[in-house]
Amino acid sequence: MPDDKPVIFNAAARARIARSVHWTESGEDPQGRSPRDPPFRWGKLTADWSSATPKQVTVNYCRQNGTEPDTAREIRVYLSSPLATVPTFCLLKKEDVICFIPVYDLAAEEWRGIWLGRDIGTATTPAVLLPSAEDHETETAQTDTWDRAAPPSGKDGVQIVFVTRVAYNEAGDKVLYEFTRTAVYDSCGQLKTVSAETRHTVDTPVECP
Numbered sequence: 001m002p003d004d005k006p007v008i009f010n011a012a013a014r015a016r017i018a019r020s021v022h023w024t025e026s027g028e029d030p031q032g033r034s035p036r037d038p039p040f041r042w043g044k045l046t047a048d049w050s051s052a053t054p055k056q057v058t059v060n061y062c063r064q065n066g067t068e069p070d071t072a073r074e075i076r077v078y079l080s081s082p083l084a085t086v087p088t089f090c091l092l093k094k095e096d097v098i099c100f101i102p103v104y105d106l107a108a109e110e111w112r113g114i115w116l117g118r119d120i121g122t123a124t125t126p127a128v129l130l131p132s133a134e135d136h137e138t139e140t141a142q143t144d145t146w147d148r149a150a151p152p153s154g155k156d157g158v159q160i161v162f163v164t165r166v167a168y169n170e171a172g173d174k175v176l177y178e179f180t181r182t183a184v185y186d187s188c189g190q191l192k193t194v195s196a197e198t199r200h201t202v203d204t205p206v207e208c209p
Helices: 011-020
Strands: 041-045 056-062 075-078 097-105 110-115 158-167 176-185 191-194 198-203
Touching (some): 075 097
Parallel strands (some): 075 110
Antiparallel strands (some): 041 056, 056 075, 097 110, 158 176
């Protein structure tokens, strides 16, 4: 009977995963944790995240605050990055501490890890897409763009102003207002911040004589 349920991996992929990744039967990790302990560990990067290996970093086991690193043993930790290459600006630098799940690769007979974090981008000096929030007179469309794979030189992330609503109150001050928010995305395209609304005057109607 055919299996008509939706699947994420086909049969061949599931078989490869089952052969390559396996938890220890005792539930212990390389440093002898109890099965009751959380199934994640902390690691300190031994080098900057490199474009030579964009999907992995190498770490030493350590405590959450980065102390007591086990420099005698290194473990490769695989990253779930949205990018195929390492961005110019990133937060994964040597001696940074990351959280990961340790797994055992039966084929390679070594411990590896799966990174749990996502905050790898930066937005220290984001590119600013036009127009500005106060521009209500430019009738032509702006042509500037942003691409996380090819950001402007010296810029990390992007800042965008967008309109949230337009308001006019006949019983109020009878002024046409526009409200905007500013969103900032980091160098990996992940949303970092959204500002509070800012009010702008679009037009103040006057009565016809």
